[in-house]
Amino acid sequence: MITNMKRPVNILITLIITIVMVSCWTDNKKPNFQYMPNMYEPVGYKTYGEYKGFPRQMEAMLPVSGSIPRGWIPYGYKNTPEGKALATKELKIPIEVNEENLSKGKELFNIYCAICHGKKGDGQGTLVKREKFLGIPSLADKGRNITEGDIYHVMMYGLNSMGSYASQTNEKERWQITMHALDLKSKLNGEPLWSSTQNDPTEKETTSEKAN
Amino acid sequence: MKKVNFHNLSSNLSLLLLAFVLVFSTSILAQENGDVKAGEALYKSNCAACHKLDKKGVGPALRNVAEKYERDWLYKWIKNSQGLIKSGDSKAVALFAEYNNSVMTSFPGLSNNDIDNILAYTSLPKPEPKIAVAPVTAKNNDDGNLQNIILAVLVLILLLLVIMFYLVAKSLAKLYKVNGIEEKIEPKIPLWKIFVKNQFLMLVSAIMFLLVAAYFMYGFFMQIGIDQGYAPVQPIHYSHKIHAGANEIDCNYCHSSARKSKHSGIPSLNVCMNCHKHISEYNGEEDLANGYTKDFYDKEIAKLYDAVGWDDAEQRYTGEEKPVKWVRIHNLPDFVYFNHSQHVKVAGVECQTCHGPVEEMEIMYQHSSLTMGWCIDCHRETNVDLENNGYYEKIHEELSKKYNVEKLTAAELGGLECGKCHY
Numbered sequence: 001m002i003t004n005m006k007r008p009v010n011i012l013i014t015l016i017i018t019i020v021m022v023s024c025w026t027d028n029k030k031p032n033f034q035y036m037p038n039m040y041e042p043v044g045y046k047t048y049g050e051y052k053g054f055p056r057q058m059e060a061m062l063p064v065s066g067s068i069p070r071g072w073i074p075y076g077y078k079n080t081p082e083g084k085a086l087a088t089k090e091l092k093i094p095i096e097v098n099e100e101n102l103s104k105g106k107e108l109f110n111i112y113c114a115i116c117h118g119k120k121g122d123g124q125g126t127l128v129k130r131e132k133f134l135g136i137p138s139l140a141d142k143g144r145n146i147t148e149g150d151i152y153h154v155m156m157y158g159l160n161s162m163g164s165y166a167s168q169t170n171e172k173e174r175w176q177i178t179m180h181a182l183d184l185k186s187k188l189n190g191e192p193l194w195s196s197t198q199n200d201p202t203e204k205e206t207t208s209e210k211a212n
Numbered sequence: 213m214k215k216v217n218f219h220n221l222s223s224n225l226s227l228l229l230l231a232f233v234l235v236f237s238t239s240i241l242a243q244e245n246g247d248v249k250a251g252e253a254l255y256k257s258n259c260a261a262c263h264k265l266d267k268k269g270v271g272p273a274l275r276n277v278a279e280k281y282e283r284d285w286l287y288k289w290i291k292n293s294q295g296l297i298k299s300g301d302s303k304a305v306a307l308f309a310e311y312n313n314s315v316m317t318s319f320p321g322l323s324n325n326d327i328d329n330i331l332a333y334t335s336l337p338k339p340e341p342k343i344a345v346a347p348v349t350a351k352n353n354d355d356g357n358l359q360n361i362i363l364a365v366l367v368l369i370l371l372l373l374v375i376m377f378y379l380v381a382k383s384l385a386k387l388y389k390v391n392g393i394e395e396k397i398e399p400k401i402p403l404w405k406i407f408v409k410n411q412f413l414m415l416v417s418a419i420m421f422l423l424v425a426a427y428f429m430y431g432f433f434m435q436i437g438i439d440q441g442y443a444p445v446q447p448i449h450y451s452h453k454i455h456a457g458a459n460e461i462d463c464n465y466c467h468s469s470a471r472k473s474k475h476s477g478i479p480s481l482n483v484c485m486n487c488h489k490h491i492s493e494y495n496g497e498e499d500l501a502n503g504y505t506k507d508f509y510d511k512e513i514a515k516l517y518d519a520v521g522w523d524d525a526e527q528r529y530t531g532e533e534k535p536v537k538w539v540r541i542h543n544l545p546d547f548v549y550f551n552h553s554q555h556v557k558v559a560g561v562e563c564q565t566c567h568g569p570v571e572e573m574e575i576m577y578q579h580s581s582l583t584m585g586w587c588i589d590c591h592r593e594t595n596v597d598l599e600n601n602g603y604y605e606k607i608h609e610e611l612s613k614k615y616n617v618e619k620l621t622a623a624e625l626g627g628l629e630c631g632k633c634h635y
Contacts, residue, residue: 008374028577029444031543034437042546047475048538056535081315111462126460132491134260137317144317160262160270160314163486168468 073171079157084150091149095175097198105180108173112165113181121184133161139181140188151178246325251333254326258319266338268527269490270314272307275338278331290327292318312528437545443577444539448519449512450576451504454496457571463563470552470563478538481520488516492524504574541578542567548584549633559622560597565590591627595619 034040045051049059063069077087095101110119118124121139128136137144144150155174158164169177182194255274262270278286281303288296289304293316296304322330407413455461464470466484469477494509517524521532544550555561564570568579580586598608598620608620615624626632 008377012370012374028441031442031444032435032437032439039547040437040543040545048478048540050537058535081313111464115459115461115465127487130459131256131495132459132487134256135258136261142321158486161490163482163489165486167480167482168465 075156077153077156084153084159087153088147088150091152093148093175093178095172097179097195101176102179102183102195104173105176105178108169108177109180109184112168113177116162121181121188138188139185146181146185148178148182151181246328246332248329248332248336250326251329251331254322254330255333258322259330262314262316265334267492268525270527271311271316274334276335278335283331286331287324287327289316290322291320294318438581438583439541439543439578440581441577442541443575444541446539446576447537448515449508451509451574452570452576453572453574454494454509458496463570464556470556472553472557474551474553476552476556478540481516481536484516485520485522488513489522489527492517499574502574541576542582544582547634549635559594561594587633588623588628591622594622596622596625 045059047059050057051059054061077083077091113121114125116123116125116127116133116136117139118128118136123136123138123141125133125136127133139146152174154162155165155169155177157166165174179195186192186194259274263272263274265273265275267273281289285296285301285303293304293308295318297308455466456463466479467476468479468483469475492510492513494506494513498505514524516522519534519536521530521534522528523530555566556563566580568577570576570579596619598604601608611620611624612618617624621627
């Protein structure tokens, strides 16, 4: 009699214990435990790690102020309407216009720009079609009449609603994107491709010198 | 608003009436102030990049702008704002200075009639917030409560049953005592004793027990240190489903360092602000069952503004930044080297191959096991693209001959050598 009485209680207790244990083990909000963590955890600082001794305990820090990445060239135009006008007038593509740079430019344009400006540069990217952004002008917009220096300057600093892309791309990549954008512009205008008009051998020499 | 009022009436008559009213009302508006529809199209394609109707954007909010300035002045400003500023117009100069000297693009292509249409659109009264939203969210909470209530009731019933059984058994025992019936203790040998005495049965069951235990022990030990399915709660709820899925933003847009560095990188907040400077509220689909409402997402965007120090009302940075403590999901142990750029750029592996259907993940989780066996499986199966790789042509040819295959896998190129990943 006594054993019979206890049985449902026993079952209940086991059930509760199992549920608790299973729910602990399958809690996917916490990382699993490790066997000998000192094999897993680095002695040095882990990327994005949290350590004492850093400001805000953040391992991820900005470089020391004034430090310059290898190959970096300062950009001399200011983020003002005057600076933009100057860049539009003076700034020219310093790297060679070739197939490799153009295809890289296309790839990068499709990653960073096409989401708003459209793969054809007509201002009809996915975000525009979904009405997240509106009023993105076509690259061939007559009122803007964009040039190489113009495109580069805007990528560097951003303009109005557009943000700066200087942190996602490097100098060479921005020029590659510029090349592709100019090609798209000429295509939209129904003109011969901009890049096909750039194959003057004398110009090539001077531009490659500049790049070095 | 009219729609809401009439919505509950189901008779055909009321629907007809509704249609009549709607058609009539739009035609009146169109006659009065220029074509609102044409104005809306022009507004969306020309103005909306920088202006919002009810909120400061790069430029001022445009609702009822026609009342603030004279028509002629607006024509001049929209067609050539810089010209107006240079001519020394005091209103123009003040406006230019107020908005940090951001140059408004000139629109010489817009006629006075076009501008009238746009102004007709911006003069529309502000639509009242949808009333339907509130009851729906309330209902959603009810759903959650209902589930909890059902659960509580079930637990209660279970408890009651247990207590009932206990009481019944107790009263039965009492009844036996009162009636003088005693439990007959039969001299029968219990089943377990028979079982214990049978040595063969004991041996077989012991072996079975050990095998089953070994099976579970193996499974348990093999999952130590593996975080497949790990989905931590992030400080800001970022939905890959919305960004990479619905909006089709390329993975590389935010994780730009995956192309050129060891790490795919946690995007810095300035990358978020490339879009969210403009997008301050969520207007997409709501997932009411899980509580992902517009209100929920708007609060998450507000958290981003708080962290990056963006004053949305004034449209400027305050300079008070708070770092966001994102929780890293994918961790490889220290003794293994992995490089993103090598896989993304050189091999051209899709992000989804390892990270799973990220574009469907509302909450990001670890899709793959990230064990060594998992790496090696892929290296064994993946053919390497050797086209247009002149520098290594000779060695690729010789390796093909050695393994007698046309296409080399990553493993055959040395992708299984210990030193490639462990050093």
